[in-house]
Amino acid sequence: MKDDLDREGRDMEVASYLSLLDPASSDPNYWMRFQSRVLRDAAPELARRRVMADLTVGDVLTAWSRTLVPAAVLAAAMAGLIAVRSPAVSGPVAVEMGVEELLVLGIDDDPIPVALESDESAATLAFAGDRF
Amino acid sequence: MSFSSTETPGDGELVRRARRGDERALGLLVQKYQRAAYAVAYSVTGRHEDSEDAAQEAFLVALERLDECRNPERFAGWLMTIVRNRSRNLVRREVLRETDQVPVSASSGTPGPDKEAELSELHDVLRQALGALPEVQRQVVLLHDLEGWKHREIADRIGLPSGTVRSHLHFARRALRDALGGHEAIEDRRRREG
Numbered sequence: 001m002k003d004d005l006d007r008e009g010r011d012m013e014v015a016s017y018l019s020l021l022d023p024a025s026s027d028p029n030y031w032m033r034f035q036s037r038v039l040r041d042a043a044p045e046l047a048r049r050r051v052m053a054d055l056t057v058g059d060v061l062t063a064w065s066r067t068l069v070p071a072a073v074l075a076a077a078m079a080g081l082i083a084v085r086s087p088a089v090s091g092p093v094a095v096e097m098g099v100e101e102l103l104v105l106g107i108d109d110d111p112i113p114v115a116l117e118s119d120e121s122a123a124t125l126a127f128a129g130d131r132f
Numbered sequence: 133m134s135f136s137s138t139e140t141p142g143d144g145e146l147v148r149r150a151r152r153g154d155e156r157a158l159g160l161l162v163q164k165y166q167r168a169a170y171a172v173a174y175s176v177t178g179r180h181e182d183s184e185d186a187a188q189e190a191f192l193v194a195l196e197r198l199d200e201c202r203n204p205e206r207f208a209g210w211l212m213t214i215v216r217n218r219s220r221n222l223v224r225r226e227v228l229r230e231t232d233q234v235p236v237s238a239s240s241g242t243p244g245p246d247k248e249a250e251l252s253e254l255h256d257v258l259r260q261a262l263g264a265l266p267e268v269q270r271q272v273v274l275l276h277d278l279e280g281w282k283h284r285e286i287a288d289r290i291g292l293p294s295g296t297v298r299s300h301l302h303f304a305r306r307a308l309r310d311a312l313g314g315h316e317a318i319e320d321r322r323r324r325e326g
Binding site (some may be wrong): 010015022025035042045047050051 | 163174186196261276277282313
């Protein structure tokens with residue numbers, strides 16, 4: 001059987017059979033209604049996408065800060081409350097110390113700086129004594 | 133955002149606009165692919181109402197997942213995959229129905245009882261003939277000979293080599309001609325249509 005093809009290469013005999021399946025063959029407005037139904041059902045999603053597309057960077061930052069700022073304030077308030085209500089520290093108390101004191105801390109004998117703290121005349125005598 | 137009447141944006145542009153919620157862009161995509169979506173759905177379900185449901189659902193799912201369409205220029209192939217999957221899911225879920233063989237829309241044109249009976253018979257014959265084909269051959273022959281898609285477009289959109297598409301088309305046509313060629317109701321209709 002020779003194929004009866006149209007310019008687009010469609011087999012006209014087969015196409016005529018298959019055209020029965022096209023709902024528009026008996027209802028010319030079928031595809032318009034189909035499209036309308038899809039668009040109607042898609043309306044909420046389209047609206048959501050429009051809202052998302054309209055958001056600027058500023059909007060996003062504002063929305064973000066609306067959440068972040070109250071959260072930060074709340075966290076700070078809670079931290080303050082905990083600090084105020086917590087009992088006094090009972091362990092070792094920090095005492096202000098200088099570096100020199102820290103260096104000799106725990107050494108029983110007089111450290112060198114202490115040994116050298118003799119008066120000047122004694123030092124001189126000792127020195128003179130060493131010479132003779 | 134709108135298009136002029138002479139403007140024919142490509143799929144990529146339409147997808148990008150639909151992603152931003154452009155109703156007209158979505159409308160054009162639906163208009164462009166609704167027949168093919170229905171044909172692919174029909175090739176899987178073999179029933180008008182199921183095909184209609186699957187095709188409509190597929191457009192809505194496609195819109196929801198539009199950001200996942202990595203190559204908007206190839207929207208058609210991506211959409212047809214969704215249509216096939218929705219249709220297969222529908223077939224799996226569906227309890228076989230017995231009475232919805234004639235499209236509801238077909239009866240809305242108020243044909244007389246004889247005409248309605250004839251249409252019903254024609255559909256039954258055609259459905260049986262198509263039902264005897266493998267799903268992929270049904271898809272190929274519907275997209276080519278009903279929707280007018282080219283071999284290359286079909287190959288690209290359903291992910292088959294072009295030669296395979298030609299081969300499926302050849303066998304599908306031959307099977308349909310063999311099954312329908314001598315059928316009285318079909319031949320009557322063809323003669324009337326000239």
